[in-house]
Amino acid sequence: xxxxxxxxxxxxxxxxxxxxxxxxxxxxxxxxxxxxxxxxxxxxxxxxxxxxxxxxxxxxxxxxxxxxxxxxxxxxxxxxxxxxxxxxxxxxxxxxxxxxxxxxxxxxxxxxxxxxxxxxxxxxxxxxxxxxxxxxxxxxxxxxxxxxxxxxxxxxxxxxxxxxxxxxxxxxxxxxxxxxxxxxxxxxxxxxxxxxxxxxxxxxxxxxxxxxxxxxxxxxxxxxxxxxxxxxxxxxxxxxxxxxxxxxxxxxxxxxxxxxxxxxxxxxxxxxxxxxxxxxxxxxxxxxxxxxxxxxxxxxxxxxxxxxxxxxxxxxxxxxxxxxxxxxx
DNA sequence: AACGTCCTCAACCGCTGTAGA
DNA sequence: ATCTACAGCGGTTGAGGACGT
Numbered sequence: 001x002x003x004x005x006x007x008x009x010x011x012x013x014x015x016x017x018x019x020x021x022x023x024x025x026x027x028x029x030x031x032x033x034x035x036x037x038x039x040x041x042x043x044x045x046x047x048x049x050x051x052x053x054x055x056x057x058x059x060x061x062x063x064x065x066x067x068x069x070x071x072x073x074x075x076x077x078x079x080x081x082x083x084x085x086x087x088x089x090x091x092x093x094x095x096x097x098x099x100x101x102x103x104x105x106x107x108x109x110x111x112x113x114x115x116x117x118x119x120x121x122x123x124x125x126x127x128x129x130x131x132x133x134x135x136x137x138x139x140x141x142x143x144x145x146x147x148x149x150x151x152x153x154x155x156x157x158x159x160x161x162x163x164x165x166x167x168x169x170x171x172x173x174x175x176x177x178x179x180x181x182x183x184x185x186x187x188x189x190x191x192x193x194x195x196x197x198x199x200x201x202x203x204x205x206x207x208x209x210x211x212x213x214x215x216x217x218x219x220x221x222x223x224x225x226x227x228x229x230x231x232x233x234x235x236x237x238x239x240x241x242x243x244x245x246x247x248x249x250x251x252x253x254x255x256x257x258x259x260x261x262x263x264x265x266x267x268x269x270x271x272x273x274x275x276x277x278x279x280x281x282x283x284x285x286x287x288x289x290x291x292x293x294x295x296x297x298x299x300x301x302x303x304x305x306x307x308x309x310x311x312x313x314x315x316x317x318x319x320x321x322x323x324x325x326x327x328x329x
Numbered sequence: 330a331a332c333g334t335c336c337t338c339a340a341c342c343g344c345t346g347t348a349g350a
Numbered sequence: 351a352t353c354t355a356c357a358g359c360g361g362t363t364g365a366g367g368a369c370g371t
Contacts, residue, residue, distance in 0.1 A: 016339070016365080038356070054357075055340065090359060105360075106338050 013047045017056055021046060025053055026061055059102045066098030070107055078104060079112060083126040 013021075028044035034057060037050035046053060059065075070078070074096055081092045089101035089108075096104065108123075116123040 014341075036356095050356085051342095052340075058358090059339075087360065101359075102339075109361095110337055 012041075012049050012052075014052070017060075021048070022056070022061060025057060029057060029061075055102075059100045064098055065100065070099075070111075074099065075112065078108065079126075082108065082112075086124075 017025075024044050024046055025040075028040065032040075032043070034054075037054040040046075040050055040053050041048045044053075048056075077096060078092060081095060085091050087105075089105045093099055093101040093104050113123045116126075120128060122128075
């Protein structure tokens, strides 16, 4: 049927607001209050459409708006909320007093999103972009570890990676240990027999308990891959892929990071959606308390350099993923 | 200084949800 | 049940400033 435009385009001003227009709008709203936006421009003597007035007020002129650069705490909250809510800017803004959805959206697109991309993090899923992983380093660390778990880890990784690369990795792992430990090689061969047929036929199989939902697929696994410049990246644990990686890395994190341990315990004790979301009145770091100690640097470059812990937080398995989507759709 | 390119962010566009007639 | 007006939301645009050559 076609919607009637919110205003007649002819004769109405568009583009940047002048101080005089701002003054008129502020004065009118101070007397009459916000609302009735369609009638407001005419009553206030403005050559603008109501929608333009509303946006100018809500995004710029409102007295409770906080201007200026986002603080580190605000940035933490934005990233955490975005990882759960996605592009629900108004919902995110509701948890950041004084910030508008437009401002947060702009800040995300111009700063945070670009930084995540530079770090190899997918800004949509908040997971490490596996297509950017250095396969040679994966192979190298696997060969160095000579562990049965390496190959078992590939069972989980096959769902996410090029099957040919996985086969290559499995073969390299097997070859590396055959000479030094024939018994272990035999065990690994049995495991590889589980891998090889699937790889051979290019079957795509998600790990059984991983929710295959947009934005959450394999997030447990991938979110625990630290970025390339993380100190943790040099540890053997990070060379594992798949569910073994997830479990082992978590164990290391829990041992080495009391703050994360605490936050995970909290998350496991409170399985509701609310428990995952920081509130303006509570600590913003319920999820990843370790973040603050790393990300609170002064420059953009320093923020870049401390990336891993930000994406290492864990959504409890027993948390109902569907809850997120009830809320975010 | 001049020019081109990149970046930022205020503002706009188009769509959806909702309330009321 | 349908239509309309309105508010709100997310995506996109473009003017202007910053920066590099």
